[in-house]
Amino acid sequence: MVEVSSTLLFIAFVAYLVATFLFGGAVKSSSSQASKSFERWGKLAITVTIIGFISNIGYFITRWIAAGHAPVSNLFEFTTAFGMLVVGAFILIYFIYRIPALGLFALPIAIIIIGYASMFPRDITPLIPALKSYWLTIHVITAALGEAILAISAVAGLIYLLKNIDMTKKSKQRFWIEAVMYVAVLVLGFIVATTTFTLADYKVEFNYVNKEEQVLKMEYNVPPIFGMNESEAITENAMQPLMEMPPLVNAKKLTVVTWSVIFGTVIYILLRLIFRKRIAAVLQPFTKKANSQFLDEIGYRSVLIGFPVFTLGALIFAMIWAHEAWSRFWGWDPKEVWALITWLFYAAFLHLRLSKGWQGQKSAWLALIGFIIIMFNLIAVNLIIAGLHSYA
Amino acid sequence: MDKIVCTCGNVNPAGTLLCESCGRPLNKETADKKLVDMRYEGSARRSQTYNKTIIDKVWNFFSSVKVGVWLIVIILVAASIGTILPQVFYVPATTEEDIAAYYERIYGTFGTLYYKLGLSDLYSSWWFQGLIGMLGISLIIASLDRVIPLYKSLKKQKTKRHTSFLKLQRLYGIGNIENGEESIRKAEEKLKTMRYNVKREGNALLAERGRFSRWGPYINHLGLILFLFGVMLRALPGFYVDETMWLREGETLYIPKTDGYFLESKEFIYETYSKEESEEVFGDAIDRVGTIAKNYQSNVALYKGPEGAVAGHLDDLTFEKEAAIQVNKPLKFDNFSVFQMDFRLDELASMTFQLQDKLTAESFGEFTINLADPEPVYELQNGSKVEILDYYADFTGFEDGVPQSKSPLPNNPAFLVKMYTPEFPKGETSFVMIKETLEPLGENVHKIAFQSVETRDVSGLTIRKDLTLPILMLGGLIFMIGVAQGSYWNHRRIWIQRLEDGQVVIAAHTNKNWLSIIRDMDAVSEVANLPKYEDQQDEDSKENKEEGV
Incomplete structure (x- = not known):
């Protein structure tokens, strides 16, 4: 069952990859004569996407059966489910607005999310007592679904900006949209770096002293750039860390981040050399046929659809469960606070749009920032800020 | 005015x-x-009309969405600052000094600064709560400022609108149509089948749908206000109880703040996942992580004491029920819930000693000390006895020759005892510790020899009563209804009018979701002969037209 599950996830992954290229075809096919071929590409693309999505759901269900609980209990499982729901939300929105460019950008984002998830331990973990509740299923899936729908708003915003920012003139917007592209490449860098060192089977072990002055063991799967506090190699002939960190800093994570930045930057420079253009400028032609008015509306509509779902899953269900498991419905745990921050942010988004008329570019930028907050809550809060939600 | x-x-x-x-x-x-x-x-909003008295100014300040958004943003930023370092309630220290020391030790200068600025207890600070309070006021005033005039003006709207109003709508078209009256009649029929509420007035038609979605924002604000009100109620006495208790196996204790309820711990159970039972699925994870906890459980019995029972009096308890308190499965009674929150395994419960002759190891009898409540004297056979002069439950050493105990928990028990035997009726003094004995007043003939120890587990329980929960739930429910109403429905209006010169005007407005109203307009245009309309805000299609695509 576990193998079946992994295979299905792999099939889904490949299908999304193929569908991305098909959507590329749907967007590219030159405008004048091509409305028929345009439609054919689009149909094929969404069909492959749906096949991938069904396979993805197959992964989810088989893993659920194998584990005996909903596969949303660790960082790999949650992030994969989030990627899957992004595709689901995209399919939903696609059938309302039928804009192929949306697929061309939503699917790669889902691919990167699932790829990122696969870098974490993939084995099925049994549930610790705090997670043993049907609220795990209800709370996590609803919250992830809300976030996924909100993410589509960022995709629409991204396309809107790529389309409408003048790439020929120097401007703040042109700089920041390229910065967004660079960050996306850094995530790719993380995946490439981790995969490279995993394939090379790199492994060294160190002893170190933590902030409570206990001696602990730490295993590095990437060459140690930064060493843990007072670290001593256990593995023979291990590479010595270039720099030692104070006990407060997790030098292993810092090393992984540094490698991601190195790999990502190299990839980015290579891309710039190959295309001789900004990445945003390379992508711009793909967005030409999308109607700005509708992109803006998708951005707004997906927030409208996602916001109530997010509120229900990430705040209300969360509070009910927190009261059951931790005896209080709200405890200012970092994950809770960041869910509240996300919620407040989208509330501000809606008010700015409704009352201050922030449409178009302003709204698109806000949607992108919202997605960054969601990803921050998913990645940084789990990995950097310790709290009750650190299950990874 | x-x-x-x-x-x-x-x-x-x-x-x-x-x-x-x-x-x-x-x-x-x-x-x-x-x-x-x-x-x-x-419509005429109070905030846009009056600005003379202080009340006007305060009203205008809080009714502004700009102010509301700023409050949201400030709260958002402040809340994020509170997550940089752990808040005080997640820090393993209780006294102010220990907390300050903790921040300095673990986080250095930044930690001290964080603590000194009060950021370590940010969410209960006066200014953070003040911001939330201001947001609450803003919710009330901004809603009132808008909902009343909006209601009046939607109620008063006429079917026939002036052309200057129609011309300024985003979707607008005008043209000469033959047999305009016939077209309007057809449009009316079609719109009715599309579940529009259609009104006619002479040559004018107004089709309206989903007006109730306009109330969504005000209903969800009402829910939020109710929620914040519920949170405030907690400060009143009697609404909220948050207590903790440590309950040892075999012990019966009064449950703090309850009306005479007692809890007895029968057993504490701690289980981990074994590789055998779950080899196939969980094997890898267990290999990687080590032990994974499976269950924390306190098996308890609940008792009710007689009227006016107080802590410590365990007489006349009536048995209420037995329960297994697990994480996620609290014990519930009488608006109270008891949660499994913490535990300590193998706390020392009692120690058994023997009074012996040091040389021959001849025994004068055994006695067992209950470490929670030692007796002053233990009578042994043939008139021997051991008197407990002093008890140090958590012995840490001597300070100026005086034994110290850092807590009442029996982590490291030590006793100052006097041993009496028929030979030594005046007694010998000895200081008994685990694995060691001191003889402060000179060499003894007898000693206290350690025999065995019994341990027990301790359950850490939280006792909670929260009478505000129903209000919070209601607030949450109303919020969800309002937010769904405002998000998943929209208010659409289509105006069609035949002017005196025979031209027909069509205009439409929706508060959101323009794609849907355009589809509705197209569906109507298919059956009724209506002038072409255009989206006066759609720059792209204008561009396309200019380019001739």
Whole structure:
């Protein structure tokens, strides 16, 4: 069952990859004569996407059966489910607005999310007592679904900006949209770096002293750039860390981040050399046929659809469960606070749009920032800020 | 201020931008815009009309969405600052000094600064709570400022609108149509099948749908206000209890703050996942992580004491029920819940000793000390006895020759005892510790020899009562209804009018979801012969037209 599950996830992954290229075809096919071929590409693309999505759901269900609980209990499982729901939300929105460019950008984002998830331990973990509740299923899936729908708003915003920012003139917007592209490449860098060192089977072990002055063991799967506090190699002939960190800093994570930045930057420079253009400028032609008015509306509509779902899953269900498991419905745990921050942010988004008329570019930028907050809550809060939600 | 009388004869309150009845722009600025601003239907809001007294100014401040958004943003930023370092309640220290020391030790200078600035207890600070309070006031005032005039103006709107109003709508078209009356009649039929609420007035038609979605924002604000009110109620006595208790196996204790309830711990159970039972699925994870906890459980019995029972009196308890308290499965009674929160395994419960002759190891009898409550004297056989002069439950060493105990928990028990035997009726003094004995007043003939120890587990329980929960739940429910109503439905209006010169005008407005209203307009245009309309805000399709695509 576990193998079946992994295979299905792999099939889904490949299908999304193929569908991305098909959507590329749907967007590219030159405008004048091509409305028929345009439609054919689009149909094929969404069909492959749906096949991938069904396979993805197959992964989810088989893993659920194998584990005996909903596969949303660790960082790999949650992030994969989030990627899957992004595709689901995209399919939903696609059938309302039928804009192929949306697929061309939503699917790669889902691919990167699932790829990122696969870098974490993939084995099925049994549930610790705090997670043993049907609220795990209800709370996590609803919250992830809300976030996924909100993410589509960022995709629409991204396309809107790529389309409408003048790439020929120097401007703040042109700089920041390229910065967004660079960050996306850094995530790719993380995946490439981790995969490279995993394939090379790199492994060294160190002893170190933590902030409570206990001696602990730490295993590095990437060459140690930064060493843990007072670290001593256990593995023979291990590479010595270039720099030692104070006990407060997790030098292993810092090393992984540094490698991601190195790999990502190299990839980015290579891309710039190959295309001789900004990445945003390379992508711009793909967005030409999308109607700005509708992109803006998708951005707004997906927030409208996602916001109530997010509120229900990430705040209300969360509070009910927190009261059951931790005896209080709200405890200012970092994950809770960041869910509240996300919620407040989208509330501000809606008010700015409704009352201050922030449409178009302003709204698109806000949607992108919202997605960054969601990803921050998913990645940084789990990995950097310790709290009750650190299950990874 | 004066009321504004429109050309159509309707008397509008001062400050109105669009005539409530016919929609005519009432001042030049509104008329000169490219598109009319349809928010709140151009109605007269108090905040936009009066600005003289202090009350006006306060009202205007809090009714502003700009202020509301700023409050949201400030709260958002402040809340994020509170997550940089753990808050005090997650820090393993209780006294102010220990907490300060903790922040300094673990996080250095930044930690000290964080603590000194009060950021380590940010969420209960006066200024953070003040911000939340201001947001609450803003919710109330901003809603009132808008919902009343909006309600009035939607109620007063006439079917027949002035052309200047229609011309400024985002979707607008005008043209000469043969047999205009026939077209309008067909459109009316079609719109009715599309579940529009259609009204006619002479040559004018108004089709409206989903007006109730306009109330969504105000309903969800009401839910939020109720929620914040519920949170405030907690401060009142009797609404909220948050206590903790440590309960040892075999022990029966009064449950703090309850009306005479007692809890007995029968057993504490701690289980981990074994590789055998779950080899196939969980094997890898267990290999990687080590032990994974499976269950924390306190098996307890609940008792009710007689009226006016107090802690420590365990007589006349009536058995209520037995329960297994697990994480996620609290024990519930009488508005109280008892949660499994923490535990300590193998705390020392009792120690058994023997009074012996040091040389021959001849025994004068055994005695067992209950470490929670040692007896003053243990009588042994043949008139021997051991007197406990002093007890140090958590012995840490001597300070100036005086033994110290850092807590009442029996982590490292030590005793100052006097041993009496028939030979030594005056007694010998000894200081007994685990694995060691001191003889402070000279060499003894007898000793206390350690025999065995019994341990037990301790359950850490949280006792909670929260009478505000139903209010919070209701607030949450109302919020969800309001937010769904405002998000998943939208208010659409289509106006069709035949003018005196025979031209037909069509205009439409929706508060959101323009794609749907365009589809509705197209569906109507298919059956009824209506002038072409255009989206006056769609720059792209204009560009395309200019390019001739």
